[in-house]
Amino acid sequence: MAEEFRLNLNIKKIKEVLKADVVQGKKLLSTKINGVYASDLVSDVLAYSKSGSVLLTGLCTKQVVISAYLSLFKAIIFIRGKKPNKEILEFAEEKNMIILLTENDMFEACVKIANADSNSISNFVKLIESVEKKNTIIRKFHIDGQDFSNSGLLSTQIKSILQNIGYDPYLIKRVSISAYEGEMNVVMHAKEANLILNANEKEIQIIIDDRGKGISDIELAMQKGYSTATEDQRVLGFGSGMGLPNIKKNSDELKISSEVGAGTKVEMKFYVIQE
Amino acid sequence: MHEEKCSHIWEMVDVIPCFIITEKCYHCGKIATYFSTEHTPPIEEYREGVHLWNFMGSAQSIKFNLKCTKCDKLEKFDELLGVMMCTGCDEKCEVNVLLKKLEPKRTWIYVAFGYLPIDEKKQLSPKQISILEDYFNQRRKSSKSTIKIVSHKLVNNIANCYAEIIKDVDMLCLTLPEK
Amino acid sequence: MQLIEIIEKLNLKTLTNVEERNVEGVFISDMLSDVMTNAKSGNLWLTIQTHKNTVSAANLVNLAAIVITHEKEVPQETIDLANRFYVIILGSDLSTYELVSKLVGIGLTP
Incomplete structure (x- = not known):
């Protein structure tokens, strides 16, 4: 339907x-x-x-x-x-x-x-807060876990928001790759999450705060190829285990905190280099 | 003969929307086709020489020319009304024979159709047809399949041809409401 | 992006035989003259036209596949013709606009 x-x-x-x-x-x-x-x-x-x-x-x-x-x-x-x-x-x-x-x-x-309207893409992504101050844009989104057919929608939207502001294309690429990996982690492992985008002239910050099973060994999760993805998820081409290392590679700062059984918080920062 | 050295890469230019009009003469039974840029087709019958043309139908389509992106050579296609894909409807038709021969190689035959009656109107030259074929094959960018374009002169009976014409269907099916 | 991947992720119905193809870009129009003028080789063509001559247009410019949106029923004669000419026809119950959002979601952007 x-x-x-x-x-x-x-x-x-x-x-x-x-x-x-x-x-x-x-x-x-x-x-x-x-x-x-x-x-x-x-x-x-x-x-x-x-x-x-x-x-x-x-x-x-x-x-x-x-x-x-x-x-x-x-x-x-x-x-x-x-x-x-x-x-x-x-x-x-x-x-x-x-x-x-x-x-x-x-x-x-x-x-x-479709990109202009955050509610239009699907019920999967909901814009719950939107602040626009001088030189600063803050958007808070809600993501539902386990919805593979819609995964990637939010990072596409973040990309479009950043493009509208006019950031450097290479910076936007790094942010959208990281946002995509973060979004995929939520879809694969969590029940739901909030994503906050905070973009200003100095830096772009993305915080993903999920409610899920959490990560018991963060260091292990940071290793290339490590994944707890199920076989079903691998069939779809996801769950290659590159998520967190890929975010680390593309971001300037990365902070992960997690509580097993409660959830994981991933904070990433990208510096805006002034010309 | 300088320009012939260019291995032309064609692009479509001068695209204008228009209508393909089909008429039939009730004296000799011939069919006429032509392009019209008017919004309303000539519904009234009219006399032209020995013919008494009656409006049969119209279809929305486009007219275009081709231009080489490298040397700017312009090739006009005033005599081209459109292209249609041969579906092999007539055993006796030469186009069908060609399709059967080339089908295993995934080469598909399109008929470049022009103004009718063939013997009374100016027709596309073999060179123009070959340029048209080059253009579409360049655009297709495929190594697995090609298209071949032939003249409508090759069609056994154009009035009974079931080739699939590329035209806009169902666009203008609405009659304007009276005020 | 590969066609089979798109079919699976967007849950499209396969109305004809399917083979693996590379999809490059999306084209939307219900006018065949538009396809002849503007569509590019490898495009995924979204339309509500189900007439046989869509096969003629898709084949001429070598489109990757036709996606009939809006749950439109495709006549058997269109499907038969498409199979003979290796034109792939898929179906979606979403509207064209809704399907675009999903395409963007899996990474097919302009």
């Missing part, structure tokens, strides 16, 4: 992440969105039933706009530089619909919108 997507997005946010032009409905930027739908088929758009959604499409004809209106879409995003004609814009204006234009292709556009 398709999951219910609890979006927490408005048009302004979508405009920002897609670097889109709002060609109709400039005054409606704060409009909240109930869902996102990607399609180029008029018949399909007509069959869609969640009102107040945004439609992503590469088909730039009046029929699409009319069917989007009939299906109660609030906004339409035309991808890959497609430009609507006057007739389309007039229809949209009359019906109070918003039209955005982006140069992104469909895949890029979907990914950027």
